[in-house]
Amino acid sequence: MKKLKWTSLFSLLLALSLILAACSSNGEDGSSGDEGENKSDGEKVTIVYASGQDATKGTEKVIEAFEKEHPNIKVEFREMPSDTGAQHNAYVTALNGKSSEIDVLDLDVIWPAEFAQAGYVMPLDRFIKKDKIDMDTYNEGAVSAANFEGRQWAMPKYIDAGMLFYRKDMVEEPPKTWDELMTKAGELQGQDGTKFGYLMQGKQYEGLVCNAVEFIASYGGAIVNENGEVVIDSEESIKGLTKMVEIANSEIVPENITNFTEPESHTSFIEGESPFIRNWPYQYALANDEEQSKIVDKVGVAPLPEGDAGTAAALGGWMTAISAYSEHPEEAWEFMKFMTGPEGQKIQAIHGGKAPTISSLYEDEEVLEANPFFKEEGFVNALESAVSRPVVANYPEISEIIQIEVSKAIAGQSTPEEAAKAMQSKIESAMK
Ligand code: GLC
Numbered sequence: 001m002k003k004l005k006w007t008s009l010f011s012l013l014l015a016l017s018l019i020l021a022a023c024s025s026n027g028e029d030g031s032s033g034d035e036g037e038n039k040s041d042g043e044k045v046t047i048v049y050a051s052g053q054d055a056t057k058g059t060e061k062v063i064e065a066f067e068k069e070h071p072n073i074k075v076e077f078r079e080m081p082s083d084t085g086a087q088h089n090a091y092v093t094a095l096n097g098k099s100s101e102i103d104v105l106d107l108d109v110i111w112p113a114e115f116a117q118a119g120y121v122m123p124l125d126r127f128i129k130k131d132k133i134d135m136d137t138y139n140e141g142a143v144s145a146a147n148f149e150g151r152q153w154a155m156p157k158y159i160d161a162g163m164l165f166y167r168k169d170m171v172e173e174p175p176k177t178w179d180e181l182m183t184k185a186g187e188l189q190g191q192d193g194t195k196f197g198y199l200m201q202g203k204q205y206e207g208l209v210c211n212a213v214e215f216i217a218s219y220g221g222a223i224v225n226e227n228g229e230v231v232i233d234s235e236e237s238i239k240g241l242t243k244m245v246e247i248a249n250s251e252i253v254p255e256n257i258t259n260f261t262e263p264e265s266h267t268s269f270i271e272g273e274s275p276f277i278r279n280w281p282y283q284y285a286l287a288n289d290e291e292q293s294k295i296v297d298k299v300g301v302a303p304l305p306e307g308d309a310g311t312a313a314a315l316g317g318w319m320t321a322i323s324a325y326s327e328h329p330e331e332a333w334e335f336m337k338f339m340t341g342p343e344g345q346k347i348q349a350i351h352g353g354k355a356p357t358i359s360s361l362y363e364d365e366e367v368l369e370a371n372p373f374f375k376e377e378g379f380v381n382a383l384e385s386a387v388s389r390p391v392v393a394n395y396p397e398i399s400e401i402i403q404i405e406v407s408k409a410i411a412g413q414s415t416p417e418e419a420a421k422a423m424q425s426k427i428e429s430a431m432k
Contacts, residue, residue, distance in 0.1 A: 045074070045328050046073075048075075056289065066344070073335065084206045107154050107321050108206070113391065113395070116151070122153075123152065124151075124321075135152070146321075157339065159383060162280065162313040163379070163382060164303065165277050167192075167275045176306055178307060195254075199257075199279075200247070200253060211314075213387050215244040217312030218309060219239040219240040220239075221240050239307065265278075270286060270287050270292060281371070284301060285352055286353065287299040301373040313386045317357070350370040394431075
């Protein structure tokens with residue numbers, strides 16, 4: 001056998017060491033191999049943070065504050081579609097292709113199991129341990145939503161619960177029931193420059209599922225029960241769906257309500273076009289943003305109207321994760337640690353109206369001054385008893401079934417009874 005020349009031996013070794021370095025930078029535990037890799041020489045590292053469109057100033061302010069404290073890390077914001085389903089698909093496409101373009105990304109509360117199982121995001125346990133993050137300071141439900149097979153895949157950033165926002169200057173006492181809402185909205189519609197009586201999210205997308213969950217649960221129905229059994233074909237669920245179909249087809253909502261997601265509805269509300277809207281907590285900060293809103297200081301918050309069984313809010317919220325393909329996991333962690341930590345969450349609560357996942361922030365004076373309803377019983381109860389969507393790795397499949405069947409019922413192509421029956425059998429087979 002011919003002897004290897006020194007030069008070729010050298011290039012072989014170099015190639016080998018490069019391969020080893022590449023392997024270790026995407027270690028199983030999310031370690032980058034060399035902790036100081038990107039910052040030891042004081043060089044500025046740019047990380048890309050992807051998240052859905054933020055109509056409030058929350059994201060902008062949190063990035064600004066982070067960069068000020070970390071002059072060596074620049075955060076480039078990549079705005080993703082605000083429709084969570086479209087955002088989901090954009091991430092799945094990028095991460096399926098093992099793209100390293102995104103470092104940090106926000107995950108809707110319904111995705112962590114799927115993203116963890118697909119290997120799209122890094123387990124964070126090593127970072128949490130290294131920086132001694134006390135997970136007990138976080139809302140338990142939010143932490144467990146991102147815990148899959150014993151590991152933590154994302155950090156809770158904020159919690160969402162569906163609420164009723166109303167015009168304090170037009171409404172003395174917010175309506176208690178869906179029927180009262182319909183009557184009140186009908187009376188006020190057209191007054192004080194309003195065009196509509198009520199705004200909700202009626203498009204065929206994830207937000208429709210949240211609206212449906214609220215109607216169904218307010219009449220005592222559910223999609224799955226605590227044992228994971230599909231129970232949507234019930235008298236209670238049918239009552240909830242019936243009320244939803246009635247409202248979505250009534251005169252109080254815009255005629256094209258089936259095109260409405262959050263941005264369409266919040267824009268109409270801050271333009272002063274409706275006395276009532278169902279939306280998430282950020283609506284409050286947005287309605288009080290002088291640069292965008294025509295209804296500053298005119299908004300009150302109440303629990304969503306009751307059905308037979310009481311009021312019910314869908315549980316929503318967002319988490320932050322590190323892409324498994326990030327080339328800067330250490331810097332990515334620094335940023336997400338800040339954003340989901342007490343300082344970052346405080347900024348987002350004040351400027352973005354986001355409900356913190358860190359319990360102590362509900363006692364913070366500045367947070368409460370910006371969001372006075374955070375201390376109200378109705379809000380605290382809504383957060384505590386908010387109804388989750390099914391927690392399964394193939395959630396998108398379940399969601400699509402609900403979106404299609406509820407849309408058909410709203411369009412009059414099926415009755416609420418038929419919709420409930422169809423969802424029952426289709427979700428059952430999807431969950432098998
Ligand atoms: C909000 C919620 C999220 C939900 C989405 C639906 O962003 O936080 O959980 O899926 O709305 O539009």
